[in-house]
Amino acid sequence: MTNKSTPVLGIDFGTSNSAVGYVKSGSPYLINIEGDETTLPTAIFFDVRAQEWCIGRAANQSLIRGDEGRYMRALKSILGTSLLHERRWLGGKLVTYADIISNFLQQIKTRAETQAEQRFDHALSGRPVFFHSASETKNAKALKDLTQCYINAGFKSVEFMYEPEAAAIANGGIDKNELALIVDIGGGTSDYCLFKSADIGIDVLACNGVRVGGTNFDRSLSIDHVMPLLGHREMIRREWGNDTLRAPNHIFQDLATWSKIPSLYAEKPRELAADLHKLALNKEPFTRLITVLEEEIGHDIAFAVEDGKIETNNNGQSDIDLAFIEAQLSAQLTSEKLGKSLEEHAKNISDAALETLQLSDYTADQVDKVIFVGGSSHMKIIEQNIAPHFKGADLLYSNAFTAIIDGLAIASGR
Known part of the structure; x- marks a missing residue:
């Protein structure tokens, strides 16, 4: 110390x-x-x-x-x-x-x-x-x-x-002996703290976490709605013979992952994109993939997906603007499509909240307040999955970016 x-x-x-x-x-x-x-x-x-x-x-x-x-x-x-x-x-x-x-x-x-x-x-x-x-x-x-x-x-x-x-320390908005659950959904992880107020500070009863956050949301949306425009799930010919198979998955997974995008701006990924274009039954998507890697605009895609996610969450739909790849290119995103892409992530986040209670002697119906923090906590699908388990609790939104x-x-x- x-x-x-x-x-x-x-x-x-x-x-x-x-x-x-x-x-x-x-x-x-x-x-x-x-x-x-x-x-x-x-x-x-x-x-x-x-x-x-x-x-x-x-x-x-x-x-x-x-x-x-x-x-x-x-x-x-x-x-x-x-x-x-x-x-x-x-x-x-x-x-x-x-x-x-x-x-x-x-x-x-x-x-x-x-x-x-x-x-x-x-x-x-x-x-x-x-x-x-x-x-x-x-x-x-x-x-x-x-x-x-x-x-x-x-x-x-x-x-x-x-x-x-x-x-939890930053949230003084709970009364004496109230039970509160912090749900902190950040960029890379979702974390939880079950606590009560004390005479000085708080009493922490249980902490838990799961490796799911906003970047996982972005990755899934990109894989489902943008990467198909670049060749994901497209069929290619085998180098020998007349058989066909799906294009390799890993290059699209990496292109949809914030931290891995820089690794694609190298010779081998560009060579792979060129080979896929050569063997593709439908060459147009792979032409776009080559453009993305040669012009190093993978992060532009990530920002466009993030913007589309936020707009769809707020307004019910958006067009993910990809005109920087090809004129008038876009991917339509609706609340229904967003929900389908993020359904598994939201369930994992909700399940981890309930697991936090299992680490203590308390149950969901005893929780007085659920306090959401972190930028991704404002995604509506999160509240939709968590709220039904805490029907007697007040749902509060703290300062998204400064609570921690x-x-x-x-x-x-x-």
Whole structure:
């Protein structure tokens, strides 16, 4: 543990968005980490011409402008995997994704110190309950990886708190002896905290998590509604003979996965796309696939799908605009189609909420309030799946993007 007089920086390093805060003059304070904003996208862009990294909205803008370089997002999801330590050429030198995450955290640290006018050697970081749902070994490895990234970023020490527990600390809106369940749906994971209010702070009764979040929603929508326009599920001829088979699935799975898109901008994936085009019965979709890989616009697809998801959730339908691939190309998305694509994810999230109760001595009918946090918690299909299990509970929506950092900032001063 750090000395009480030593300032500790609370950091919400999220799959999609990040934020920082600390205790200032006895009260939690969120730092403006990008301009006047207290949150920034967990996005990274390496500018080839300037030979420098930029992060957050600046990284997004570099991608939108078409600057020459490499864009990366959702790197938190590869913690604990071998991909994190694979070396790639970038800017004339070999780097790993671990190096890139460390660079992101270092920039966060520097910005926080500049704004706060003090040094932060110690961090209190949020973490999902499970980085990887099914593997204790990968969970332990992911935590070790993230710890090392913080150390490489210049922190002398880092401690961790479950993200839903931090969100619970930030929610003072429950009465004495009320039972509340945090449902935190982030970019890469969904996490839960069952708690009661206490004389000081809260009593945490159970925490749980599942590796399903907003990026999984985007991936499924992309696979179901966009990738078929690029050749997914199309038939190709065998190189020898007259038989046909479906095009390989993995290139489309990777193109629909935020963290894996950069790996497709290499020689082998482009060669595969060219081979598929050559063997295809219907060549038009594979012409588009070649365009996407050659022009490196995979992330443009991911952003278009994300925008379509949000618009359909709000308005009932949208057209996923893909005109940057081919004039007038789009994919229609309706509430019915969205629900069908996300049905399994929503059920897994709902099941994990009920499993959280099984870790305690309480039942769903005893829960007074269900508090939704995280950007993806506003998807209507989430409430539709969870609400029927908690018929006697009030459903509340907390600050979607700052609930976790609010709690970490409070906890950093303890």
